[in-house]
Amino acid sequence: MTASNRTAPRNAPHRLVLRASLGQRFAGLLTDGLQALARAAAHNIGLALTLALLAGLCGLQALALLRAPAAWLPAAITVNLAAGDSITLGQRELAAPQSDRNHLSLRHDAGGWVLRNLSASKQVVLLRDGSDQRLGSMAMLGLQRFQIDGAVFNVGAADAREVSFTRDGHAWRYDGAVLYRDGSQQANCPESRLASKALSAWNRIMPLALTISRPLTFGGNLYCDNRLGLAQVTPGAAQVARINGRLQLSAGNPDGDRAxxxxxxxxxxxxxxxxxxxxxxxxxxxxxxxxxxLTTQDDQLVLQPSRHVKLFSDPELKLPEQVSWQWQQRTLWSGGHADAIWIGMALCLACVAVSAGARGLARSPWTTRLADGGGLLAAAGMLTVGLIALIAQRAGYAPSAACSLLLGASALLVWLALPGRLTLATAAGAVLLAAGLLAQLELGLGAPESSWLRYYQKSAAMLAIGAGLGGLLRLWAQQQAARGAHLQQRTIEWLLALFAAVALAALAAQVLWGDETGVFDLQPVELAKLALTALTAHCLALRFNWHSGPQRLADHGARWLQLIAPALLFLALLGLALVQVDDFSPLILLLVWSTGMGMAYAVAAGNRMLAGLLLAGALMAVAGVVYLRVVGTDDLIRWGFYADRFLVWLNPAEHPHTGQQLLLGARAIGDGGWLGADHWLGLRALGQSAGGVVQIPAVQDDFAASFFLNRHGLVGGLLLWAVQAAFLIGIVLTAARAYRSGTAARNFRHAWVGRFRYFALCGGGAFVLAHFLLSWGTNLAIFPIMGQPMSFLSAGGSHLLFFLCPLLTFCAISAPSTEGV
Structure with a gap:
């Protein structure tokens, strides 16, 4: 027997003992982690209160899922037609809430199935491999002639980019953005607003690739802008627009009038x-x-609905003889392809427990590395799980509501378990996030449609992504501070310049390819607000040490950043507000933010005159709102610009169509009373139907507060206001401490860091305050209707990921280690 063979049996027991020892140690660390969390909560009243509130809010979410009644929807809709037969289908037969009563016609011919759109205002889109076809429209490429009522147009040349046609001796050319008559662009229409005039000027001077798409409309009596007047034809009866890179002629306008x-x-x-x-x-x-x-086979057509499917309390419905449904029950506790999410969350929580347990043991290099590694793995794992959940939802395999509940709760727990003392801003922010998730879950369960839960699922995924990214940044900042390492000033300035460039590029993408709802399902304006705040804070921080830097300011390589970048971002946001958005809410946001930054500068500089002027301006704004309420609508008719919004705000009953949102919101708040619509602060209504509240336009975004007050009453609203006030106070306290540390510093870098944190926190808090003011003012009819989500409460994924999570991360990084709740 060789020496190696002789030693193998002797070493094997040692390996088994070592593995058993490691397993026992890992289990012991898990137990110690849970005990460490319990001890930390027992010794820290703020942490204990925060965990209790979070546990209560998450428990209410679980109770809502348990109490949600069974709901049914069609898994498949089968249409049986013999050759030569036809049928009309609509909202009832298709279980499609946003469709018309008689929306489409199906006919089965010898050659196959044929479909026709019967709706006057809503389109039907056919999706093929890599292309789509909108019924009621046709590509201009290949057309020889088109006729709108009695007006005949002869097409001279047409391609994917532009079309030329003639009528009555006039030559017309349209390139998807500008209409030219006999080679000249038409004048602006008499009622054109500043935004429309700015768009016309932009499209006139820019290359075709940078123009902003604007449709050509036919009808009416005016030849102006992109209108081609036709006598005795309803304005907008037909239009040509750039859709998916091609010019298409469409019949009908959004109001349903067709020629x-x-x-x-x-x-x-x-x-x-x-x-x-x-x-x-x-x-x-x-x-x-x-x-x-779609699936077709002989005389049978099978339609499998998804996204926005009507829910039913019982799997029974009287249908035409040729139509049959295959029912399925809505699932809240299980979902497809969720195994990776469950496993990822379990690993994240295990890493949190191991990190907390190692941190609670005696300090040693081994335990320190284990605690840091556990926190790093927990944050990275949460980021990965959030990305998986978001991608799965986008692919049509959204995780279940129960999975999203655990995902959101795990993200909040990971956030609180990261190293550092709990601050008032962090605690209040976590509670607000949990309250927002509860409201979104209640809305998703109470709506009679399958797609409403997607807001809750998306918010949970976004929160996990934000918590993971923020956790990684917090751990990196902690390691940098422990090592005494820091970025050079020039590196910071170039990073801020890159941030500004990305924000400007995102805003340009929204203008070119998006609309006021965003671009590519994102809202770049949220990222731009963050960049604007960071750049302005950098400039103001330098203002107090203008000549105290490591070198003369005139010698800085990034001098242009300090002077131009904030102004460019401010002007870009202002331009986007004027050009892309139909209301003036972005202007109010920028006004409140400017006032907040001005007040922060006045306090830091000891400028009492500037502070007095800003306070006087704020009081004048309040007086202006009261004045409009008292005076009424007589003077507003002469304004022209946005006058209709003020008229609806002051007298919504006289404008029942345009004032529907305001009237429905007021009715919902009135039904809620002090204790909610169920008179039990919403506890008896958990998981139940939301009733007519879901009919409020944008109730998940702009009017989320109306749903919250209807469900939980004014008492619940007062509690929410208290937590919101605590969050803002926490930001102010953290900012004040950062400023004091900056003024007490003895070198340029420490002074700049303190002042930068001070101004950045003040700017972020000002934006959050503006969102609170606008949203509450809109829902309570204090202001005219302005579309802005309420921070933490509304289902605004971009606002949560691109603004709130970075703000909470910066608050945690900026807070001194000795600060607690």
């Missing part, structure tokens, strides 16, 4: 109002906002 639009191509002549399309090769269709996967 006869005849098109002649190389094959034949057809009426767009009666356009039919064969379903051969079609994979899916969009009817309203509901998507249907």
């Amino acid at each position: 006869a639009v005849l098109v002649t191509d190389r094959s034949d002549q057809s009426d767009l109002r009666k356009q039919e399309a064969a379903l051969t090769g079609v994979n899916a269709i969009m009817v309203g906002h509901t998507r249907f996967q």
Whole structure:
């Protein structure tokens, strides 16, 4: 027997003992971690109170899931038609809430299935591999002639980018942004606003690739801007627009008025109002906002609905003889492809427990490395799990509501378990996040539609991503501080310059390819607000040490950043507010932010005159609101610009259509009373139907406060206001401590860091205050309707990920280690 063979049996027991010892140690660390959290909560009243509130709010979410009644929806809709037969389908047969009563016509011919759109105002989109077709529209490429009522237009040349046509001796050219008549751009319309005039000027001077798409409309009596007047034709009866990179002619306008639009191509002549399309090769269709996967076989057509499907309390419904449904029950506790999310959350929580347990043991290099590694793995794991959940939702395999509940709760626990003392801002922010998730879950469970839960699921995923990224930044900042390392001033300035460039590019993308709701399902304006605050804080921090830097300011390589970047971002945000948004809420946000930054500067500089002027301006704004309420609407008619919004605000009953949002919100708040619609602060209504509150437009965003007050009453609203006030006070306290540390510093860098944190926190707090003021003012009819989400409460994914999570991270980094709740 060789020496190696002789020693193997002797070493094997030692390996087994070592593995057992490691396993016991790991289990002991888990137990110690839980005990350490319990001891920390027992010795820290603020942490104990925060954990208790979070446990209560998460428990209410679980109770809402348990009490949610069973809901049913169709898994498949089967249509049986013999050859030559047809059927009309609509909202009832398709379970599509956003569709018309008679929305489309299906016909089964010998050659296959044929579909026609019957709706006057809502489109039907056919989805094929890599392309889509909107019924009621046709690409201008290949058209020879088109006719709108009696007006005939001869197409001279057309491609994907522009089209030229003639009528009555006039030559017209349209490039997707500008309409030219006989080679000249038309004048602005008499009622054109500043935004419309600015867009026209931009499109006139910029290359075609940088122009902002604007449709060409037919009808009315005016030749101006992008309007082509036609006598005795309803304005907007037809239009040409750039859609998916192609110019398309469409019949009808959003108000439902349609004119006869005849098109002649190389094959034949057809009426767009009666356009039919064969379903051969079609994979899916969009009817309203509901998507249907298609499967055809002989005399049978099967539609599988997804996204915005109506929910039913019982799996029974009287349907036409040719239509049958396959029912399925809504699932709240299980979802497809969620194993990775469950495993990831379990590992994150285990890492949190190990890190807390190691931190509670005696200090040694081994325990320190284990605590740091556990925190790092927990933050990175939470980021990964959040990304998986978000990607799965975007792919159509959203995690279950129960999975999202645990994901949000785990993200908050990881955030609180990271190293550092708990601050008032962090504690209040965590409670507000949990309250917002509860409100979104209640709305998702109470709405009679399958898609409302997506707001809750998206917010939970965004919170996990934000908590993971913020945790990594906090750990990195802690390590940098422990090592005494720091970034050079020039590196910081170039990082801020890159941040500004990214924000400006995102705003440009929204202007070019998006609308006021954002671009690519994101809101770049949230990132721009963060960049604007950071750049302005940098400039103001330098202002107090203008000549005390490591070198003369004139020799700085990034001098332009300190002078130009904040102004560029401010002007970009102002331009976006004027051009892209229909209300003036961004202007109010910028005004409140400017006032807050001015007040912060006045306090830091000891400028009492500036502080007095700002206070006087704020009092004048309050007086202006009271004045408008007292005077009424007589003087507003002469304003022209946004006058309709003020008229609706002052007398919503006289404008029942445009004032519907305000009237429904006021009714919901009135029904809530002091104790909620159920008279039990919403506890008896957990998981139950939300009733008519879901009919409020944008109730998940702008009017989330109306739903909250309806469900939990004014008492619940007062508690929410108290936590919001605590969050703002916490930011102010952290900012004041940062400023004092900056003024007490003895070198340039420490002074700059303290003042930068002070101004950045004041700017972030000013934006949050502006969101609170605008949202509460809109819901309570203090201000005219302005579309801004309420921080923490509304289902604003971009606002949560790009603004609130970075602000909370910066608060945690800026707070001194000795500060507690």
